[in-house]
Amino acid sequence: MSPVYPFDDAATARAVVDERGILVEWNEGARRLLGWAPDDVLAAPAADLLAGGAPAAPPDGGRWSGVLTLRHRDGHTVSVWVLAHRRRPQEGGGWLAVTPLEDAAPGDPDDDPLSAAGLVQSPCAVALYDDRLRLRAVNDAMAAVLGVSGDRLRGLRHSEIGAGPQSADIERRMLQVLDTGRPHDVRAYVPVGGDGRTSAWMARLSPITDATGRVRGVCVAAHDFTEQYRARERLQLVNEASVRIGTTLDVTRTAQELADVCVPALADFVSVDLVDPPQHGGELPIGTLSVPAELRRVAHRSVTPGDPEAVTPPGGTEVYPAASPQGASLLSGHAIVVSENSGDLAKWLAWNPARSLRVGRLGVHSTMSVPIKARGMTLGVAVFTRFAQPARFLPDDVLLAEEVTARAAVCIDNARRYSRERETALALQRSLLPRTLARTAAVTAASRYLPAARAGVGGDWFDVIPLSGMRVALVVGDVIGHGVGASATMGRLRTAVRTLADIDLAPDELLTHLDDVVARMSAEAGDEADGRPGEVGATCLYAVYDPVSRRCTLARAGHPAPVLVPPDGPPRRIDLPPGPPLGLGGLPFESAELDLDEGSVLAFYTDGLVDSRERNVEAGQLLLRETLAEGGESLEESCDRVLHALLPAGSPADDVALLLARTRGLPPSQVATWDIPADPSLVAPVRKQVVDQLGTWGLDLVAFTAELVVSELVTNAIRYGTPPIRLRLIHDDTHLICEVSDTSNTAPHLRRAKTWDEGGRGLLLVAQLTQRWGSRHTTEGKTIWAELSLLGEE
Numbered sequence: 150m151s152p153v154y155p156f157d158d159a160a161t162a163r164a165v166v167d168e169r170g171i172l173v174e175w176n177e178g179a180r181r182l183l184g185w186a187p188d189d190v191l192a193a194p195a196a197d198l199l200a201g202g203a204p205a206a207p208p209d210g211g212r213w214s215g216v217l218t219l220r221h222r223d224g225h226t227v228s229v230w231v232l233a234h235r236r237r238p239q240e241g242g243g244w245l246a247v248t249p250l251e252d253a254a255p256g257d258p259d260d261d262p263l264s265a266a267g268l269v270q271s272p273c274a275v276a277l278y279d280d281r282l283r284l285r286a287v288n289d290a291m292a293a294v295l296g297v298s299g300d301r302l303r304g305l306r307h308s309e310i311g312a313g314p315q316s317a318d319i320e321r322r323m324l325q326v327l328d329t330g331r332p333h334d335v336r337a338y339v340p341v342g343g344d345g346r347t348s349a350w351m352a353r354l355s356p357i358t359d360a361t362g363r364v365r366g367v368c369v370a371a372h373d374f375t376e377q378y379r380a381r382e383r384l385q386l387v388n389e390a391s392v393r394i395g396t397t398l399d400v401t402r403t404a405q406e407l408a409d410v411c412v413p414a415l416a417d418f419v420s421v422d423l424v425d426p427p428q429h430g431g432e433l434p435i436g437t438l439s440v441p442a443e444l445r446r447v448a449h450r451s452v453t454p455g456d457p458e459a460v461t462p463p464g465g466t467e468v469y470p471a472a473s474p475q476g477a478s479l480l481s482g483h484a485i486v487v488s489e490n491s492g493d494l495a496k497w498l499a500w501n502p503a504r505s506l507r508v509g510r511l512g513v514h515s516t517m518s519v520p521i522k523a524r525g526m527t528l529g530v531a532v533f534t535r536f537a538q539p540a541r542f543l544p545d546d547v548l549l550a551e552e553v554t555a556r557a558a559v560c561i562d563n564a565r566r567y568s569r570e571r572e573t574a575l576a577l578q579r580s581l582l583p584r585t586l587a588r589t590a591a592v593t594a595a596s597r598y599l600p601a602a603r604a605g606v607g608g609d610w611f612d613v614i615p616l617s618g619m620r621v622a623l624v625v626g627d628v629i630g631h632g633v634g635a636s637a638t639m640g641r642l643r644t645a646v647r648t649l650a651d652i653d654l655a656p657d658e659l660l661t662h663l664d665d666v667v668a669r670m671s672a673e674a675g676d677e678a679d680g681r682p683g684e685v686g687a688t689c690l691y692a693v694y695d696p697v698s699r700r701c702t703l704a705r706a707g708h709p710a711p712v713l714v715p716p717d718g719p720p721r722r723i724d725l726p727p728g729p730p731l732g733l734g735g736l737p738f739e740s741a742e743l744d745l746d747e748g749s750v751l752a753f754y755t756d757g758l759v760d761s762r763e764r765n766v767e768a769g770q771l772l773l774r775e776t777l778a779e780g781g782e783s784l785e786e787s788c789d790r791v792l793h794a795l796l797p798a799g800s801p802a803d804d805v806a807l808l809l810a811r812t813r814g815l816p817p818s819q820v821a822t823w824d825i826p827a828d829p830s831l832v833a834p835v836r837k838q839v840v841d842q843l844g845t846w847g848l849d850l851v852a853f854t855a856e857l858v859v860s861e862l863v864t865n866a867i868r869y870g871t872p873p874i875r876l877r878l879i880h881d882d883t884h885l886i887c888e889v890s891d892t893s894n895t896a897p898h899l900r901r902a903k904t905w906d907e908g909g910r911g912l913l914l915v916a917q918l919t920q921r922w923g924s925r926h927t928t929e930g931k932t933i934w935a936e937l938s939l940l941g942e943e
Contacts, residue, residue, distance in 0.1 A: 160250055160283060161309055162229075165236070166195045167243035178250055182229065184222030200226040211235050212312070213244075214297055230301050234312030245312055249283075249304025274371040277357065282306050282323055285366065294371065307369070319352065323367045326354045330364050338378070349378030383549045386414050390553045395560030398567040401447055407531060407557040408450035415550060416517075416533035418458040420449040422467070422475070423521070423529035426565055433526040440476040443468045444529055452537055458511055460504050472500045474518035475530045482522070484551055488515040488541045515541040519554045523562035531557075571600075574633045582643075586613045590881040591621035591696040592751075592810040595784035597792055599805040601757070607631045607804035608639035608687065609755045614650045617925055617934045618888060619696050619815060619879055622650045625753040625808050626689040627708065638670065642687060642731075653925030656691045656704035657740040660728065663689060664706065667732035686732040690753055696815040697879065699747065704740040706731045709756055709766075712774055716748035720774040747814035750784070752777055757803030758795055769795060784809045819846075819881065825874040825889075827867050835876065836860050842878060843885075851885055851937050854918050858935050861915050862889040865897060871930070884920075885937045892930035 162182040165174035172195050175187040183198070190198065201218030213233045218226050233246045274291035278284055283306060287299035295302065295310065302310055308320045315337050322333050333354040338347050350371045357366040394406045404421040411419045422444035424433060446461040461467045469475040474497050478485040487497045494516070498505035508516075517533040531554050535542065542550075586594045594613050601607055608628025616622055624646055628638045645666045649659045671685040688708040694701045703711070703723065707730030714720045726739035745751075752773070759769025776794040781787050787809055796805065821842045825835060839859045843852045859876065866874045870891030877888040897912055915922050915935050922935040 160281065161247050161305055162250060163245070163247045163309065164195070165241075165243055165245050167241070170195055172198075173241075173243065182248070182250060183219055183227060189222070201228075214301070232297070232302070232305070232310070237313070247305060247309040249302070274373075276307075276369045276371075278307065278323060278367045278369065280327060280364070280366055282320060282327070282367065284310065291371070294373075319354075319369075323354055323369070326356050326367050327364055330356045330358075332356065348373060348375045350374070379545065382414075383545065386410070386549060387552055387556075389414075390556050394553075394557045395563070398564045400561055400564045400568065403557065403560045403564050405448035405450070406560075407554070408448050411533060411550070411553060412450045413452045413538070415546065415553070416535055417537045418449070418451040418453075418456070418534040420459065420461075420532045420534075421447050421521070421529065422461075422469075422532075423447045423561070424527070426569070433528065435525040436527070437482045437520075438479045438527045440480050441468045441470040442476060442479055444475070447529075458507070458513070458534060458536070460501075460507060469530075470500055473497065474516060475532060478518040478520050479527060479530055482520060482527070484517055484519045484547050486515070486517045486542050486547060490514070490541055512536045514539075517542045517547065517550055519547075519550050521554055521558045521561065523555075523558040526562070528558055528561055528565075570633060574600075574631075574636045582610055583612055587615050587621075589613070589615050589621045590619050590813060590815065590883075591694050592623070592812055593784060594623075594808065594810040595788050596809070597788045597805070597807045599757075599792070599796070599801055601631060601801055601804050607757075608635035608642075609757065609804040609806035610639045610643050611753065611806050611808040612643060612646065613808075613810070614647060616650065616653060616693065617923060617936070618886060618932075619881065619884075621694050621696075621810075623692045623694065623751065623753060623808065623810055624650075624689065625708070625755060625806055626687055627755040627757075627804070627806070629686040631804075638685060638687070641670065642666065642689075646689070646691070651923075653923075655740060656693055656702050657738040659691055660689060660704050660706045660731070660738040664731050664734060664738075668734050671732055686730055688730050688755075692751070692753075694745070694751075694810075694812060696813050697820055699745055699812070699814050700742055701745050701751070701812075702740050702742050704728065704738050706738060709754060709759065709770070711754075712752040712770075712777060713743075713745075714750035714752065714777050714780075716746055720752075720777045722770065722774070745812050747812060749812045750777070750787075751810045751812070752791075753808040753810075755804060755806045757801050757805040758791075758807060761795075761802060784811060815879065815881070819879065821878045823876045825863055825866070825876055827872045827874060829864065829867050832860060832863055832867070835863055839876075839878065846880060848880065848885060848939065851939065854937060855885060855887060858887050858915055858918055858937070859889075861912070862887060862933055862935065865889075865912070866891050866933070869893070869895065869897070880939070883939055885939055886934060887937070888932050888934045890927070890930065890932040894926065894930060896924045896926075896931060897933060 159177040159181055162178040163174070163176045164172060164179050167173050172190050172193055175185070175190055180186055198219050199217065200220045211234065215231065216228055217231050218228045221227050229248045231246050231248050233244045236243055236245055272290060274294045275288045276284060276291045277286045283304050284302050287295070287302065292299045306320060307323065308317045310316070319335055319337065322335055326333055335352045335354060337350045337352060351374055352369055352371045355368045355370065356364045357368050359365050390410045393410050395403055396406065397403065400423070404423065408419040408421055424438065424442070425445055427433065443466055445466045446463050448463065449456055449459050451458050469479070471477060471480055474485045474487055487493045494514070495505070498508055513534055513536040515535045519531045519533070521528045521531055533542070533550055582598060586596060592613070596611050598609065598611070608630065609626070611625045614622040614624065626639070626642060628635045628642065642663065645663060646659070649662050654662065667685055667687055674685050688706055690703070690705040690708040690711060692701055692703040692711070703725055705725055706728045710722050710725045712720050713723050723743070725741050728738045729736040754773070756766065759773055760766045761769065764772070772795055773791065776791050777787065779790065781790070788807055791807060823835065823838060825831070836856050836859060840852050840856055843849065843855055863874070863876060866889045871893040872891065875890045879886040879888070919935040920938045924931055924933045
């Protein structure tokens with residue numbers, strides 16, 4: 150309904166016809182014009198009032214004007230000019246028809262200020278309204294804007310000329326100008342012209358006064374600033390694209406952000422199709438793509454729920470020939486625009502009947518295909534479609550789409566390069582980390598590794614390393630940084646730890662040597678031009694557990710302290726000297742020893758597990774201990790429970806490594822020890838004792854080999870070592886270990902004896918008869934050990 154003002158409503162004949170063609174409103178002006186009272190015509194077909202038949206063409210769009218011949222109540226016909234506006238659904242729909250009455254604009258007296266304004270040739274669009282807010286005059290510029298002669302519109306109110314809520318709002322402001330005598334500025338955004346595009350206007354509402362200062366009317370001076378308005382809209386969309394596109398390094402998400410930004414600001418439906426990246430980490434060729442091209446639908450967005458415009462579902466592929474807009478834009482390297490107005494839309498859609506049928510059913514009238522290009526490569530194509538917006542794509546829209554797509558292309562390319570590097574780093578990480586943990590008699594272990602969700606693969610690692618004497622080394626470390634470089638550094642450090650572990654260094658000594666390795670790596674990574682060291686750093690925790698003594702020795706270099714879960718008590722953090730991170734050099738590392746009950750669980754982890762944005766490190770370690778306190782027979786289940794509790798989202802901000810190890814104890818019945826006198830003549834009785842002990846253990850099959858090995862090791866210790874000398878045999882289900890210890894620090898070595906030499910073949914014989922052998926230094930001297938397999942493989 151139009152607003153009610155304290156003026157004569159009968160100065161305009163006004164009627165409303167609904168969508169069925171039934172008259173639903175009829176005002177006093179309409180009665181004066183045709184003589185019909187409202188009760189005579191309401192609820193009747195409007196066509197009954199037409200004497201000359203319906204208009205030649207049914208009105209479409211938002212407004213229609215023309216001359217109609219109508220029936221008067223007394224029988225004669227009346228030809229009047231009618232201005233009709235289509236009403237919005239929220240206003241009830243249908244059409245509002247108005248026409249000014251002949252007596253609504255009386256003759257202008259000479260002293261009338263409205264007629265005294267000479268504005269016909271002004272370039273500014275000007276309209277003059279009297280004190281009843283009826284149009285009295287418009288200049289040529291305003292008539293061109295309205296698209297109707299001023300003579301036709303004279304006598305109509307502004308809300309009747311323009312219709313809609315904006316026109317009614319302007320009319321209310323004009324009334325304020327009449328009441329207050331003060332000017333008012335108004336901005337209006339209305340569709341003007343046949344292209345359906347919104348035009349922006351700045352209107353100055355000024356009072357018209359006579360010689361006495363009395364307000365006699367309102368002057369509306371309008372200025373078209375559509376170009377500035379559209380430029381600001383384009384700038385706003387480009388700015389929004391720079392903020393909203395590329396928030397992640399995920400290709401699918403980035404493509405979806407491109408579609409989301411452009412709907413509905415630029416198009417009613419946007420689809421993004423990309424070329425599948427080459428296999429094995431390759432890059433796309435430089436230049437345009439060859440057609441036909443097979444593209445994969447990555448994302449799309451529509452103003453209509455359910456995306457009914459989409460022919461291809463996300464994840465599906467389609468082949469675009471050169472005859473399609475997509476193929477033409479890929480081949481040419483620039484945007485292709487097709488529209489219904491130009492007559493080429495049907496031609497371009499002929500290659501796909503299903504797509505053409507859907508386009509026709511949905512009312513698509515304009516489409517634009519823009520290639521997605523970055524670093525000289527064509528990544529895919531973005532298609533912009535309009536069906537709800539009446540305006541077709543103009544050159545400014547093409548420039549805007551190309552600008553936004555170019556920004557998105559850089560983000561998509563960055564995401565692909567990141568994904569490729571991430572996959573490379575993951576592959577390198579998997580190849581460097583242990584695929585399965587070593588099975589030992591000392592511990593049972595389980596582990597988990599999760600790469601960072603956004604920062605990229607890092608350098609976290611863990612390992613279980615079997616040592617001599619049934620002992621085992623447990624290690625976890627964290628290299629500073631992310632990416633392929635961090636993974637490569639991790640691999641070098643893991644190899645270094647394994648190499649140092651093979652020579653049976655104590656934990657604090659091993660970290661000292663590892664610190665030197667990191668320092669050398671930093672020097673290698675430094676800038677050769679100025680000699681500055683590179684930024685290579687790491688943390689590490691190294692522990693050695695002996696199942697015979699059930700003693701564990703640990704040392705750490707800037708790494709989080711492990712958690713101990715005793716079999717009969719609450720979890721606690723092991724009090725361990727922190728030590729400096731690796732690579733600083735010059736600072737000592739300290740180790741700590743503790744006795745462990747059989748069945749104790751040691752939890753080693755990296756800081757990514759306990760440190761997050763939601764909580765600090767202390768809170769994370771407390772939660773870790775609470776989770777480990779829940780216990781459970783399976784270490785695998787415990788690992789999953791810890792990750793679920795501390796990383797509920799499953800996407801850590803930093804790499805996470807977790808290693809759980811449950812200790813075992815070797816019973817005394819599986820260990821035999823003898824003190825050996827330094828007398829070569831007593832070697833034979835020692836051999837017999839060994840054979841008897843092996844018989845007691847049921848290991849007669851390896852008795853002969855073990856007897857030879859023990860004979861050689863004991864003889865060498867008596868001949869070259871320093872008393873006291875001790876022999877120890879250890880066995881489990883798979884191995885038998887022979888150890889001979891003395892207080893000398895001189896380590897033996899293999900040599901090839903000459904034909905006429907009487908000795909020099911002992912260690913060579915041991916190496917041939919055993920699975921492996923070696924020596925380790927202890928605080929009392931050294932130990933020579935040899936390991937025999939009990940699985941029948943030797």
